[in-house]
Amino acid sequence: MLRTLALLAGSAALLTAADADLILQHGKILTADSRFSIQQAVAIRDGRITAIGSDAGVLQAERGPQTRIVDLHGRTVLPGLVDAHVHALEAGLSEFRAPLPPLDSFAAIQSYIRAQAAQTPEGQWIVVPRTFPTRLREMRMPTRELLDVDRSHPVLFDASYVLVLNSAALKLCGIDRQTPDPPGGEIVKDANGEPNGILKNAPSLIKGLDRTAHFTEAEKLLSLEQQLQRYAAAGLTTVGDRGTNPEQIALYQKLKSQGRLPIRAVLTWLGDNSLPAATLEQQIASAAYTTNTGDSWLKFGAFKLIIDGGMTIGTAYQRHPYGPFGRQLYGKTNPDDRGQLFVPRDQLLAVMRAARSRGWQITTHDQGGGAVDTFLDVLEALDRESPIAPSRSHLIHASFQSPEAIARMKKLGILADVQAAWLYLDAPALERVFGEEGMRWFYPLRSYIDAGIVLAAGSDHMIGHDKNRAVNPYNPFLSMWIEVTRRTTQGQIIHPEQRITRAEALKTHTIWPAYLQFAEKERGSLEPGKLADMVVIDRDFLTCPESEIKDIQPLLTLVNGRIVYRGGTL
Numbered sequence: 298m299l300r301t302l303a304l305l306a307g308s309a310a311l312l313t314a315a316d317a318d319l320i321l322q323h324g325k326i327l328t329a330d331s332r333f334s335i336q337q338a339v340a341i342r343d344g345r346i347t348a349i350g351s352d353a354g355v356l357q358a359e360r361g362p363q364t365r366i367v368d369l370h371g372r373t374v375l376p377g378l379v380d381a382h383v384h385a386l387e388a389g390l391s392e393f394r395a396p397l398p399p400l401d402s403f404a405a406i407q408s409y410i411r412a413q414a415a416q417t418p419e420g421q422w423i424v425v426p427r428t429f430p431t432r433l434r435e436m437r438m439p440t441r442e443l444l445d446v447d448r449s450h451p452v453l454f455d456a457s458y459v460l461v462l463n464s465a466a467l468k469l470c471g472i473d474r475q476t477p478d479p480p481g482g483e484i485v486k487d488a489n490g491e492p493n494g495i496l497k498n499a500p501s502l503i504k505g506l507d508r509t510a511h512f513t514e515a516e517k518l519l520s521l522e523q524q525l526q527r528y529a530a531a532g533l534t535t536v537g538d539r540g541t542n543p544e545q546i547a548l549y550q551k552l553k554s555q556g557r558l559p560i561r562a563v564l565t566w567l568g569d570n571s572l573p574a575a576t577l578e579q580q581i582a583s584a585a586y587t588t589n590t591g592d593s594w595l596k597f598g599a600f601k602l603i604i605d606g607g608m609t610i611g612t613a614y615q616r617h618p619y620g621p622f623g624r625q626l627y628g629k630t631n632p633d634d635r636g637q638l639f640v641p642r643d644q645l646l647a648v649m650r651a652a653r654s655r656g657w658q659i660t661t662h663d664q665g666g667g668a669v670d671t672f673l674d675v676l677e678a679l680d681r682e683s684p685i686a687p688s689r690s691h692l693i694h695a696s697f698q699s700p701e702a703i704a705r706m707k708k709l710g711i712l713a714d715v716q717a718a719w720l721y722l723d724a725p726a727l728e729r730v731f732g733e734e735g736m737r738w739f740y741p742l743r744s745y746i747d748a749g750i751v752l753a754a755g756s757d758h759m760i761g762h763d764k765n766r767a768v769n770p771y772n773p774f775l776s777m778w779i780e781v782t783r784r785t786t787q788g789q790i791i792h793p794e795q796r797i798t799r800a801e802a803l804k805t806h807t808i809w810p811a812y813l814q815f816a817e818k819e820r821g822s823l824e825p826g827k828l829a830d831m832v833v834i835d836r837d838f839l840t841c842p843e844s845e846i847k848d849i850q851p852l853l854t855l856v857n858g859r860i861v862y863r864g865g866t867l
């Protein structure tokens with residue numbers, strides 16, 4: 298039966314080779330081409346755009362008896378949006394079994410603990426899922442008193458490298474004023490010399506808690522597929538998955554071979570930064586893939602190492618100390634602390650040289666300014682050996698920039714993967730740490746663009762399913778609204794001189810990330826010959842009130858000319 302259908306479809310295609318499969322007409326099509334032209338109609342055949350232009354012109358040239366015509370009634374069409382930075386599997390699994398609570402205040406944390414206590418056998422652990430203090434209303438790292446809202450269970454608050462325990466948990470783990478700090482870690486004490494519950498870099502002190510989530514391969518495949526479907530519903534047609542290891546790479550390949558990839562993915566291979574340089578060099582040398590191995594559905598992007606920590610937890614490696622507010626926000630005990638550089642420069646140079654010699658585009662997670670400068674040193678050294686610009690290598694995050702670093706990026710031809718949502722979510726707390734002046738070069742998108750640096754917008758989505766409430770939110774319209782307004786959750790505008798235009802914001806989610814992914818010739822704008830990836834939205838991106846940009850909803854998402862999401866009537 299299938300074979301008959303395929304034969305019929307094949308002969309039909311031969312008979313009407315010039316006819317489009319689908320024409321979208323009566324639209325306002327923002328092509329994002331080099332002239333940023335706006336058109337009315339687009340014709341699609343065999344997954345590609347065959348014509349784009351006026352309604353009359355496209356219909357006349359492309360319409361055949363079999364062509365399906367969709368009337369857009371004046372709706373706006375954008376090129377399929379790209380999120381250059383997600384962690385799809387981790388995010389998909391995070392709520393695969395049960396929804397996570399939104400924890401944005403101390404009160405919310407306490408009511409979560411109370412609710413868990415009511416349904417957890419006495420003595421068993423309660424874990425408050427990953428929460429960042431920069432996003433709590435109190436802008437303060439909790440201590441054991443907050444978690445002592447329940448004393449009949451050991452409670453653990455997870456802020457990544459910082460864990461906070463309640464009194465019952467400290468007792469269970471045998472941690473008291475006499476307990477020595479573990480190597481490289483710290484048991485933080487209060488004014489009386491008692492542990493205040495905060496443990497830094499000390500997960501080995503936790504007793505009797507198995508935090509490994511166990512999922513079958515089928516569950517992982519389903520979870521990944523569903524997350525990619527949620528991306529399609531948000532208007533995304535390509536994602537860059539920024540932290541894949543061999544297991545995740547195999548899951549993506551399996552989804553593809555089973556015909557279950559709803560959107561395109563570009564995989565970043567994340568090297569394990571805890572391994573010695575020589576081991577990483579060996580892994581790079583023996584890998585069966587490098588940048589651009591694959592096809593337009595699934596291919597490899599960059600080789601990545603994480604070289605510093607995070608600004609939401611006070612470990613990003615900065616140019617300046619975190620200062621006195623770091624004590625409240627991150628539970629720091631040393632105001633001179635600048636965060637952590639995980640990979641020394643020489644080691645980074647050796648590994649990245651090996652990656653370049655195997656043809657990799659290279660990148661690092663470099664969040665603090667100190668990490669940015671370190672990676673730029675390495676890129677300069679490699680550039681002296683052979684030009685780095687053709688590799689389209691890039692910085693990931695680079696949250697704390699400087700004019701000097703931007704000038705070096707421009708000179709070397711380095712791109713940036715940027716997270717607008719952190720301006721929105723974290724800038725209010727970070728401004729308390731670094732001051733207004735210290736935030737002047739926080740995601741300086743205007744300066745990047747003026748310097749001619751290609752920007753790829755990415756969410757760094759890693760936890761949660763909802764596009765607006767996830768950590769981090771992956772709604773690309775929220776991202777573009779933040780890029781255009783630089784407004785925070787508290788309504789303030791962070792350095793308005795760094796705002797960019799709507800057209801530029803659209804490019805950060807279309808043609809520019811496509812360029813970063815070596816795909817600008819086949820997608821990222823709507824032009825004849827390119828892949829038919831596009832999204833029809835419910836209002837005009839260019840002219841709707843500015844405050845509504847974040848509320849724009851996709852009505853149709855097309856990937857390779859096929860509708861993968863339908864969100865309402867046109």
Ligand SMILES: [Zn+2]
Pocket residue numbers: 382383384539540757
């Ligand atoms: Zn990430």
